[in-house]
Amino acid sequence: xxxxxxxxxxxxxxxxxxxxxxxxxxxxxxxxxxxxxxxxxxxxxxxxxxxxxxxxxx
Numbered sequence: 436x437x438x439x440x441x442x443x444x445x446x447x448x449x450x451x452x453x454x455x456x457x458x459x460x461x462x463x464x465x466x467x468x469x470x471x472x473x474x475x476x477x478x479x480x481x482x483x484x485x486x487x488x489x490x491x492x493x
Contacts, residue, residue, distance in 0.1 A: 439483055446476040 453469035456462070 443476060443480060443483075446472055446479070450476065 450469045450472040453465050453472060457465035457469060
């Protein structure tokens, strides 16, 4: 569990840094990268909570 929490926090931090680079430079590639990282973070979080929910139901 601890590994998944750290991974989620690091992914959110990476997305935030990417958005900060976009705000600083104005280059669209940083915005695109931040959105991709954020999308995969949300997908991973949904999967993580689904596993927890299934574990509690079983």
